[in-house]
Amino acid sequence: MESNKGPHGGPGTTIRYAPWPRPADSPPGATGSPVTLRVNDAPVEAEVDHRTTLLDLLRERLALTGSKKGCDHGQCGACTVLVDGRRVNSCLVLAVALDGCDVVTVEGLARTEDADGDLHPLQRAFLERDAFQCGYCTPGQLCSAVGMLAEAQSGQPSVVTDPDLATDGPVPLTDDEIRERMSGNLCRCGAYPHILEAVQDVVS
Amino acid sequence: MKPVSYLRASSVEEAASAHGGRTEARYLGGGTNLVDLMKLGVERPEVLVDITRLPLDGVREQPDGSVRVGATVRNSDLAAHPLVRERYPVVSQAVLSGASGQLRNMATTGGNLLQRTRCAYFQDLAKACNKRVPGSGCAAVVGVNHDHAVLGHSPHCVATNPSDLCVALAAVDAVVELAGPGGGRTVPVTEFHRLPGDHPELDTVIRPGELITGVLLPPLPRGAVSHYRKVRERASYAFALASVAAVLQLEGGEIRHAAVAFGGLAHRPWRARRTETALLGTRPSQESVARAVEAELAEAVPLRDNAYKVSLARDLATQVLGSLSTTA
Ligand SMILES: Cc1cc2nc3c(=O)[nH]c(=O)nc-3n(C[C@H](O)[C@H](O)[C@H](O)COP(=O)(O)OP(=O)(O)OC[C@H]3O[C@@H](n4cnc5c(N)ncnc54)[C@H](O)[C@@H]3O)c2cc1C
Ligand code: SF4
Ligand code: FES
Ligand code: FES
Numbered sequence: 195m196e197s198n199k200g201p202h203g204g205p206g207t208t209i210r211y212a213p214w215p216r217p218a219d220s221p222p223g224a225t226g227s228p229v230t231l232r233v234n235d236a237p238v239e240a241e242v243d244h245r246t247t248l249l250d251l252l253r254e255r256l257a258l259t260g261s262k263k264g265c266d267h268g269q270c271g272a273c274t275v276l277v278d279g280r281r282v283n284s285c286l287v288l289a290v291a292l293d294g295c296d297v298v299t300v301e302g303l304a305r306t307e308d309a310d311g312d313l314h315p316l317q318r319a320f321l322e323r324d325a326f327q328c329g330y331c332t333p334g335q336l337c338s339a340v341g342m343l344a345e346a347q348s349g350q351p352s353v354v355t356d357p358d359l360a361t362d363g364p365v366p367l368t369d370d371e372i373r374e375r376m377s378g379n380l381c382r383c384g385a386y387p388h389i390l391e392a393v394q395d396v397v398s
Numbered sequence: 399m400k401p402v403s404y405l406r407a408s409s410v411e412e413a414a415s416a417h418g419g420r421t422e423a424r425y426l427g428g429g430t431n432l433v434d435l436m437k438l439g440v441e442r443p444e445v446l447v448d449i450t451r452l453p454l455d456g457v458r459e460q461p462d463g464s465v466r467v468g469a470t471v472r473n474s475d476l477a478a479h480p481l482v483r484e485r486y487p488v489v490s491q492a493v494l495s496g497a498s499g500q501l502r503n504m505a506t507t508g509g510n511l512l513q514r515t516r517c518a519y520f521q522d523l524a525k526a527c528n529k530r531v532p533g534s535g536c537a538a539v540v541g542v543n544h545d546h547a548v549l550g551h552s553p554h555c556v557a558t559n560p561s562d563l564c565v566a567l568a569a570v571d572a573v574v575e576l577a578g579p580g581g582g583r584t585v586p587v588t589e590f591h592r593l594p595g596d597h598p599e600l601d602t603v604i605r606p607g608e609l610i611t612g613v614l615l616p617p618l619p620r621g622a623v624s625h626y627r628k629v630r631e632r633a634s635y636a637f638a639l640a641s642v643a644a645v646l647q648l649e650g651g652e653i654r655h656a657a658v659a660f661g662g663l664a665h666r667p668w669r670a671r672r673t674e675t676a677l678l679g680t681r682p683s684q685e686s687v688a689r690a691v692e693a694e695l696a697e698a699v700p701l702r703d704n705a706y707k708v709s710l711a712r713d714l715a716t717q718v719l720g721s722l723s724t725t726a
Contacts, residue, residue, distance in 0.1 A: 225401035244404040244446065247433070267434050268501055280474075280503045286433045287504065290404050291426065291448050342499060350478040353494035353634075357487050361480040377634035378498025 229293045233258065234302025242289045249273045249284035252299060260300035260333045264380070271379035274334035274341075275299045281341025283378075300333035303340065316340060319392035327383035335379045339393050342375045343367075367397045399436050406448045410577050410611060416447045419579060419607030425449050427470065427509030430501050435514060439523050440530060450506070454611055457481060463617040469508035469575075469610045473563070474499070476507060486615055488624035488643050492566035495628045498635050508610035511564060511574065511590065514601065515557035515665075516637055517546065528554045529598040536598075544703040545639070548711075550664040555598030556701060558662055559591055560637050565661035566626050568669055569643035572615050578608035587613070591666030598665075619655045622647040623726045627718050628661070629710060638662035640711045644718050646677075648726040653677045658719065660711055663698070670694040673715070682723040684716075691715040 231238045233256060240255060249266075252258040252275070264272030266285045273285040276298040298306060303314040316339050319325070326332045346365045351357075354374045355365050365371065372393050373386075381389065404426075407413035417423045423445040424432055435441035454468035457479045465481050476482060477493035493502065493510075519525040519537035526535035538546055538556050546556040567587040574585045591602050604610070618624065628641035641661035647654045656677040658670040676690035691712055698708045 223403050225403060227404060244402050245399045245436070266437065268430055271498065271500060274500055281500045282504050283430075283500045286428075286430050286501075288404075288426070288429060288433060288446075291406075291429070291450065293406070338500065341503075345474070345499065350474060351483065351490065351494060352499075353491060357483075357491070361483050374634055375499055378500045 227290050227293075229290055231289075231292055231295055231297055233297045234299060235305060240289075244288065244290050246289045247285055248275065248277075248282075248287045248289050248292060248297070251289040252284065252297075258299050258301050261337075262330055262333055264330070264334075269380075270331070270334075271338055272331050272334040274338040274379065276337055276341055279341070279344060281338050298337070298340075300336055303336060306340070314340070315396050316392065319395040320389070323388045323392040323395065325388040325392040326381075326385050331379060331381045331383075331385075335376070335381070335389055338376060338379045339396075342372075343393075343396070346371065346375070367394070369394065372397075399439075400442050400444060402443055402446050404446045404448065406451060408451060410452060410454075410609060413447050413449050413452060414577060414579065414607060414609055417445070417607045417609070419605075420445065421606070423447060423607075425508075425609060427506035428472065428501075428504035429509075430497075430505050431509060431513040435521070438521050440514075440521060449508075449609065454508075460614070465615040466575075467507050467613045467615065469506060469612050471507045473497070473502040473505040473507070473510060476563075477502065482615075485618065486566070486570055486624065488569060488626045488645060489563070489566045489615065491626040492562040492628075492641075492643060495626060495641075496562035496637075507563075507613055510561055511567075511587075511610060511613070512602065512604070513561055516560045517557040518542075520557065529557060529594075529601075532597070532599045539701075542703060543701040545637075546701055546704055547664050548698040548700045548704055548707045549660070549668050550593045550666070551699070551701075552594045552596070552598070554596060555594035555665065557594065557598065557665055559601070559664070559666050560662075561667070562626070562628060562638060562641060562661060564591065565641055565659045565667040566624075566643040567613065567615075568659040568667035569624070569645050569657045570615055570618060571657065572613050574610060575612045575614060576604065576608045577611045578605055580605070582611075584614070587667070588669050594665045601665075618645060619647040621649075621726070622655060623722050625718055625722055627714055629714060640707050640714055642711065642715045642718050643667075644715070644722055646719065646722045646726050648682075648723065651681050653680055653682060653723070656719075658694075658715060660694075660715070663707060663711055670715070672697070677719070682719070684720060687719045687723065688712075688716050691719070 262272035264270035424443040426448045454470045477490045525537040572587045624645040630636035643659045645657040656674045660668040672693040673690045
C-alpha cells in the first residue's frame, strides 16, 4: 500500500513532485521555514510561519481566494482542496508540513486531466444544474467531489457501501453514496438536491 | 497561537529525541485535532514534531495472523484496506462512520487514539475545566451535559471519548504499540484510555514523549461476525451520541465469543463485560440479549440532561447483537 504515494497517500493519479531539491529543514528553534510546493501546476517557494495553514497560504499569500474560509475548524468543507490528489480541509493542514506536495485548488480544476482547459466537467455540471445559490461553498464542493469520485473509483468504501461488495473494484455511486461521501461539505443555502444531480451527471 | 518550531522527523528515534518528553512539545499527525485546538488556545505547543513521514504507514499481516496498522496510516486508508474490510468489518465501519471524507484522508491512526474530548467547556478558555486546567472545576457537571458521560465519570470530569475507531479497537482487543525514552512497550486498547477519577487531565496512560508506532489487531475467533453502529444528531459528519461495536461467534447456536463496546457513554471506550459474561454459552433470544445488555446499563448514572443515552444505548446494543446472532 506504500507504492507510488505522496505523504498523503492517495489514488495516485495526479501526484507530481516538485523537480527542485528540497531546502534543508529550518535551524532548531526557528518559527518559520521555507516550503516548496506545486500549486495548480505552478512551482511555489515560500517562507512560512509554522502556524500558517495551507488555506491562509493560498488566500493571503498566493492570492488564490477561491478556497473559502467558512469555519476554520474542519466543520464545513468550504476550504477543501486536493493534496497529492486527495481532498483535505486546508484550514487544518499546516503549510510547512506539505513541503514537496502537489496542491490543486478550484482555480486549477480546469487544468486537471479530466478537464478541457476551460472548465472541469463538474464545474460544467454545477452550472447546468444550478447547483448553488450564494456560491460560497461551491469551490469546496467541487474539489471535494473531484476527490470523492477518485476515491470511489479506487474502491474506497463509505459507511453506506454494502459490506459484501468485492474489495478490488470501484464502488457504484448511488444517490445515498454521494450524499454520504459529500457530507463533509455543508451548504447554508441548501443547494444539496442540485449538487447531488450535478455530481450524478458526471458519474453517469 | 504561540510561535512554534517545527521538525520533520525521518525516524522514530529522531522524533522521540526531538520531542524529549517536554510539556511544550507535541507530535503532529494529521493535525485535525491538534491544529484545531491550537487555534482555540487549548493547545499551546512551542515544538511540533511532524511524524507523518515516518515509515509507519503500512497495514501488514504478521506471521501469527494478526494485522499491524502503522501509526501514520490515514483513517481512510485503514478503512479501505482489504485486510481490514474482510477481517475486521467493525473497524472499517467505525472509521467510516466518523468525521468526513476530507478529515479521514488527513487523520492518522495514532492521532485518532489520542484525540481530545469534544466537551464544549474543554474547548472554551472562559470556562472552568479540570481537564484543561487541573483544579479549576468542571463546568459540565452543573452545565449543559447532554453530550456527556453516563458511565465511569467522576465529580471532577464527565467528558466522553469522541473516537469511533477506538470503540471498535476495544471490541477486537487491539493492542497499542509505543516507543519512548524508556524503550518500547505495548498496552491493550481497553487499558490505554483512562477513567477521569482525580486526574481528568490524563486521557490515557501514555507517558511523556512516548510515540504511538502502531496498533496490532489480533485474529478474531474463526467465523466471528462484527458490526459497528452509531447514532448521531444528523445522518452524517457528527460525533456519536452513543455507539456500539460488537463481535460475536456462535457454534451450534451457542455464543462462544462475545465482545461488546460502547462509544459516547464514557471517558473511554466502554467494554460491556457484564453483557459479555451474560451472553457466553447461551442460545441468544431477544429476551436473553436484552437482559444481557441491561446487566451493563444498570450501572449507568445519567446526568441532568443525558438520561436518553441509557435507553438509546440499550436499543442500539440489543438491535446490533440481535442481528449479529442471526447472521453468525
Ligand atoms: C469537524 C470534525 C468532526 C469529527 N468527527 C469525528 C467523528 O465523528 N468520529 C471520530 O472518531 N472522530 C471525529 N473527528 C476527530 C478526528 O477523527 C481526529 O481529529 C483525528 O482522528 C485525529 O488524528 P490526527 O492524525 O489528525 O491527530 P493530530 O491532530 O495530529 O493529533 C492529535 C493528538 O495526538 C498526538 N499524536 C498524534 N499522533 C501521535 C502518535 N503517533 N504518537 C503520539 N502522539 C500522537 C498529537 O500530539 C495530538 O496531541 C472529527 C474531527 C473534526 C475536526
Ligand atoms: S467534563 Fe471534563 S472536559 Fe468537560 S468541563 Fe468538565 S472537566 Fe472539562
Ligand atoms: S473552513 Fe475548513 S472546514 Fe470550514
Ligand atoms: S450555495 Fe450558498 S452555501 Fe452553498
